[in-house]
Amino acid sequence: AQSVAQPEDQVNVAEGNPLTVKCTYSVSGNPYLFWYVQYPNRGLQFLLKYITGDNLVKGSYGFEAEFNKSQTSFHLKKPSALVSDSALYFCAVRPRSGYALNFGKGTSLLVTP
């Protein structure tokens, strides 16, 4: 069985501060890992992915994520948060043998001025 855990329902950050949105996974083998963002009444937008190689992955809008195999984590980070980053963030895992993405329950990020 495979699962993705996002332990925080909501993360609150002041504008300009660094942010972290947490994700851990439980998948056999070496999965592909993704982050998506969803703005209100919109579909999910791709942010970044980890396939192989460097554990620090850079993505859209200044976001990056760090893959940690020993901790089975893939936390999303940004050095300086913007109010416009406020949205719902989803971590997802895709096994190497399949193509169905399994999503975490999402973390609501609120960046205050």
Place this chain on the structure above:
Amino acid sequence: ETGVTQTPRHLVMGMTNKKSLKCEQHLGHNAMYWYKQSAKKPLELMFVYNFKEQTENNSVPSRFSPECPNSSHLFLHLHTLQPEDSALYLCASSHTDPGSGYTFGSGTRLTVV
């Protein structure tokens, strides 16, 4: 515009109605998906089509009936729905390469009255 178009954007239907949701992509992707997004619940994978063939049906009630006439179009036929089926229905497409991310449409907001 992501390249995946869903229509209609909003739909209100009675429990005895029959309606269809449409999804269209011209990204050259070979796999298409239906997800259900309900408030405070994780994204639920409903159906997966790979090269027009249904490869997954995650125990979805028969009142939801998918159709994939070709690799560019995906439908979700709805009949005799229940109020708890009210949700945002998201369509996505991807290459079959597991390292590929999904491209999502903006979704159809369905309300069953």
